[in-house]
Amino acid sequence: MDLELQANTAQMFIEWSIEAPAAGLDLDGVTDTNATDNADDYDRLRALEPAALENAFRAIWPELQSKIIIRAGDAQITPELVGVTIPDVGDVELARISTIELSAALPPGDDPLVIGWTADLGPLIVRQRTIENGYQGYLASGDMTDPIPRSGGSAQTFTQALTSYIGVGFDHIVPKGLDHILFVLGLFFLAYQMGPLLWQITAFTLAHTVTLALGALDIIRLSPDIVEPLIAASIVYVGIENVFARRLVPWRPVVVFCFGLLHGLGFASVLQDFGLGADNFVAKLIGFNVGVEVGQLAVIAATFFAFGLLFGKTAWYHHRIAIPVSLGIALIAFFWVLERTGMIEPDGVWAPFTALTGGGVPPFIAAGVALGFAALATAAALILSEVDILTDTTGVLTSAICFLCLTAAFTSGAWVISAIIVAAWILALRTQALGGPDEV
Secondary structure, three states, rough: OEEEEOOOEEEEEEEEHHHHOOOOOOOOOOOOHHHHHHHHHHHHOOOOOOOHHHHHHHHHHHHHOOEEEEEEEOOEEEOOEEEEEEOOOOOOOOOEEEEEEEEEEEEOOOOEEEEEEEEEOOOOOOOOOOOOOOOOEOOOOOEOOOOOOOOOOOOHHHHHHHHHHHHHHHHHOOOHHHHHHHHHHHHHOOOOOHHHHHHHHHHHHHHHHHHHHHHOOOOOOOOHHHHHHHHHHHHHHHHHHHHHOOOOOHHHHHHHHHHHHHHHHHHHHHHHOOOOOOOOOHHHHHHHHHHHHHHHHHHHHHOOOOOHHHHEEOOOOOHHHHHHHHHHHHHHHHHHHHOOOOOOOOOOHHHHHHHHHHHOOOOHHHHHHHHHHHHHHOOOOOOOOOHHHHHHHHHHHHHHHHHHHHHHHOOOOOHHHHHHHHHHHHHHHHHHOOOOOOOO
């Protein structure tokens, strides 16, 4: 949203993929529109000619009008639709960006404006133009701008820009960066001990910091059509190597460094999409990188306390937890490789993977499957506790099923249910191991 403030009016020009609101998509936390409830309507609207799409947008404008929030002091301001500019139909596989012009009459006085929109419309970048040091900000779903003065600049300070982009970076990992989360988990499950893990995290951090900076500065730019499949392939490699390696091999930090370069380019493309501008560029870059690191460390810390601390010293940690989780990571990433290279369509026989990774599985179903299977597997392990191979098998299957169900619940944003699945997973593994070998 480009914002122009005058004495009594606010003009807004929104670059928007209007097919999404016209289809009624809820974009809060969504990373893949194919996994949304109204994906078919969205695809149909993307193929409409400009005039037909404009009619569809104008039909839902009265509803959208109430979702665009503009306040001046205590006054709620309603924007009016001035114009709709829609490009001709191009590649329907790519988002079509239309321009929506709005106007809002401002109440008397000099109360600053606060602008945003509801969470279901997704994130929003707001930029105040035609003024020096105008406001610039990235709003996560449902967030509002800082107060924007009606006259004069309101640019963020260095500290404000740095702080706000820490949140942007963290949000890109948790909850939106499932691919980066799986890569970090792959690093953890090879060797959870601090030494080997530190080598890998250090190599990954140094690498993605370099390409994040170069990419954000537009010194290096690779098409997402190249970068995203390679990122998925790096996750496949890490997951598969974990199956065969019991400890950190000498070349692993070098490989992780190379993969970190790819992930940095992926992070950079996110920053480029935000339209950083020249103001406080360094602060935003540093803040985003810090947020990414905090997000990654949060993932590692949670996994360590849930599994490394409780089970890391058991004789069965590697084959009952690390191997099935690593295979699950590799399987999901292999699906991404095929999808991102256009070798498969995300629907049809692949629809379950699309739902799994895009929040399309109802969280209560994910919880029911995880808890039900964990209970059955645990009962079988206890009844036939003298059969070691059965105990191993139930542990492996419990970890595999619970990991996939956890992924489904996490991508749907069901945090409490995700925690319940983890708790059931831990309890099942501990109970299945009763009477078996425990220490390494």
